[in-house]
Amino acid sequence: MKKIFKLEDLDCPNCTAKIEVDVTKIDGVESAAINFLSQKMVIECDESKVTEIAKLIKKIVKKYEPDVEMIEL
Amino acid sequence: MKKIKKRFKVVLVGLIAFAIAMIVDKIFEPSNNVTLIMFLVVYIIVGNDVVRSAVHNIIRGQLFDEQFLMTLATVCAFLVGAYPEGAAVMLFYQIGELFQSYALYNSRKSISELMDIRPDYANVIRNGEIEKVSPDEVHIEDIIVIKPGEKIPLDGVVTEGSSALDTKALTGESMPRDVNSGDEILSGCINLTGNLSVKVTKSFGESTVSKILDLVENAGNKKAKTENFITKFARYYTPIVVICAVALALVPSFILGFDHFSTWIYRAMIFLVVSCPCALVISVPLSFFGGLGASSKQGVLVKGSNYLEVVSKIDTVVFDKTGTLTKGTFNVTKISVAKDFPDLYEEDLLKYAACAEFYSNHPIAISLRKAYGKVIVDSQISGVEEIQGHGILANIEGKQVLAGNAKLMKKYQIEFIETDQVGTVVYLAIDGKHSGYIVIADEVKQDAVHAIAALKKAGIKNVVMLTGDNKEIAEKIANEIGITKVYSELLPQDKVMKLEEIMSESQSGTAFVGDGVNDAPVLARADVGIAMGGMGSDAAIEAADIVIMTDEPSKIATVIKISKKTLKIAKQNIVFALGVKLIVLVLGALGMASMWLAVFADVGVSFIAIINSMRAMKS
Numbered sequence: 250m251k252k253i254f255k256l257e258d259l260d261c262p263n264c265t266a267k268i269e270v271d272v273t274k275i276d277g278v279e280s281a282a283i284n285f286l287s288q289k290m291v292i293e294c295d296e297s298k299v300t301e302i303a304k305l306i307k308k309i310v311k312k313y314e315p316d317v318e319m320i321e322l
Numbered sequence: 323m324k325k326i327k328k329r330f331k332v333v334l335v336g337l338i339a340f341a342i343a344m345i346v347d348k349i350f351e352p353s354n355n356v357t358l359i360m361f362l363v364v365y366i367i368v369g370n371d372v373v374r375s376a377v378h379n380i381i382r383g384q385l386f387d388e389q390f391l392m393t394l395a396t397v398c399a400f401l402v403g404a405y406p407e408g409a410a411v412m413l414f415y416q417i418g419e420l421f422q423s424y425a426l427y428n429s430r431k432s433i434s435e436l437m438d439i440r441p442d443y444a445n446v447i448r449n450g451e452i453e454k455v456s457p458d459e460v461h462i463e464d465i466i467v468i469k470p471g472e473k474i475p476l477d478g479v480v481t482e483g484s485s486a487l488d489t490k491a492l493t494g495e496s497m498p499r500d501v502n503s504g505d506e507i508l509s510g511c512i513n514l515t516g517n518l519s520v521k522v523t524k525s526f527g528e529s530t531v532s533k534i535l536d537l538v539e540n541a542g543n544k545k546a547k548t549e550n551f552i553t554k555f556a557r558y559y560t561p562i563v564v565i566c567a568v569a570l571a572l573v574p575s576f577i578l579g580f581d582h583f584s585t586w587i588y589r590a591m592i593f594l595v596v597s598c599p600c601a602l603v604i605s606v607p608l609s610f611f612g613g614l615g616a617s618s619k620q621g622v623l624v625k626g627s628n629y630l631e632v633v634s635k636i637d638t639v640v641f642d643k644t645g646t647l648t649k650g651t652f653n654v655t656k657i658s659v660a661k662d663f664p665d666l667y668e669e670d671l672l673k674y675a676a677c678a679e680f681y682s683n684h685p686i687a688i689s690l691r692k693a694y695g696k697v698i699v700d701s702q703i704s705g706v707e708e709i710q711g712h713g714i715l716a717n718i719e720g721k722q723v724l725a726g727n728a729k730l731m732k733k734y735q736i737e738f739i740e741t742d743q744v745g746t747v748v749y750l751a752i753d754g755k756h757s758g759y760i761v762i763a764d765e766v767k768q769d770a771v772h773a774i775a776a777l778k779k780a781g782i783k784n785v786v787m788l789t790g791d792n793k794e795i796a797e798k799i800a801n802e803i804g805i806t807k808v809y810s811e812l813l814p815q816d817k818v819m820k821l822e823e824i825m826s827e828s829q830s831g832t833a834f835v836g837d838g839v840n841d842a843p844v845l846a847r848a849d850v851g852i853a854m855g856g857m858g859s860d861a862a863i864e865a866a867d868i869v870i871m872t873d874e875p876s877k878i879a880t881v882i883k884i885s886k887k888t889l890k891i892a893k894q895n896i897v898f899a900l901g902v903k904l905i906v907l908v909l910g911a912l913g914m915a916s917m918w919l920a921v922f923a924d925v926g927v928s929f930i931a932i933i934n935s936m937r938a939m940k941s
Contacts, residue, residue: 258324258325260325260422260423260426261388261600262600262603262604262607263387263388263556263560263598263599263600263603264387265603266553266556266557266603282543282545284540285604285607285608286429286430286607286608286611288430291540291543312382312383312384313384313387315375315378315379316325
């Protein structure tokens, strides 16, 4: 399934790239793309694992960019 | 914005504190310890959040990020006794970051303003009253009311009222479009002058505005090769420069002795400051986004940065004919009155034809009536008889009129000269005598000639036309607009084969431009598929990579120009950022660069690169 997250206050492009790489490595995530300009992350993932995946993503985002607020859309 | 304001305060207070410290230091020349304390205070004011997040990141196992590198560099500066520089580097880093986030904020804002077509509400009539609801709560067949100044929230048909619409957001066209009762209107336009009642024909999710927004918002997800290259590059760049810094700090001292240890540490710090890859990583996608924005402004929607990159390199453009180079609608293009009828005017001939075809729903009949444009009094028409495959026999104003093809004339043994005009020819005979003919044909789009010329000017070597139409018509139209290579009478599957043949001859990529349903496979097969969005079918738009909302073929040259400019800017940024960093690294290693220059090479360069990227947005 397709899931979109808003990453508010995302302003380090290098961290964005790192987040993208790490999110792609999560088990159950098929693809992840962050649009740096619209501050949105689109992922293709396994529907049954969606809550766990969201938690893991939040952790990754906080690791690289502690100031970024992640909102599920 | 909150972050920017916070940083602005920090920078302002820091600047004042730094100035005071510098003045005190110069005038009173205090002892070493006093100087250290003064600049340490300044450092804490400007750098405390940077140091804090650096520590925070180290705890989370996140080395080599910007904050960490800056903290390390400045702490080392203090350790080797360069107090003012330690504080100043942090201060300038903060100023640079401030400029950078402000520039980023601005470019994000201007790009999102460009896309500001999402309607917030719809005025729907429920139980006889107007209710303000979210557009996705409106159903098909509902009646909505749109007041002047409001956005059209859903696609529909006007049932009442007339107005002018601003279609700029969809088509880039600045002339308002007049609409009246019965006209179809598209969501995303703005109602300018009058109240409109509209019957909704598509749900919000299926409406034009949703489709366009979806397309534009997802455009950034498909990344260009240049973009991917730079993020990959950044992943290696930082660790390599950091390793070099460590080597620079230690190796010379081990060889030459530790007398100048602090000098080498200072030079290594310069490496650390320069090692951040942000300028590179930020400016390339920003350039592409600017290019996508510039295209949308022109009414051309590009579905991803990767297509912008491909389109900048193509050398071949293949066109479909009908609906792409021609209008795809049939119009009267010529009226010729026979010489034996001196009293008969073109207008009269058209009137007879329109009257004869009054009861027919054939496309030819419709275009004849449209061309005549006046009210037809049906009491003047009698005895209408349709002769299958030939035409019509009717009694108009007491005269016997024959209107149809050459076969009809022959069938009634009427003497006439067959014309070699291209298109559908309607011959007329009044009271058994040939009175002239009317030609109905598809018209070439106004800008088609200009479009082909502009493509050649933009460096396209090979322009080809493919069509299912017959050879005569195809060649005439190709000739008219300046295309030399034409393949006609092609079936849909032939088009794919022909395209593949053309693609194999192309050096650097082929674009296909089409509109119809049967174009979808061809659009998908080409390196870049370009669809006419205004009149194109949904399937074609889905399969295409670039959609031209205005239906103008000349926009292809426009988008090629924009793409070339975008690529140029992206390359400039890469060369500039890498070049400056490399120079500073070399100068730093040789002891010819100061920490100040290093800070410029980091944040100053990103700032300039962002400003440069925004040029891509202006077309």
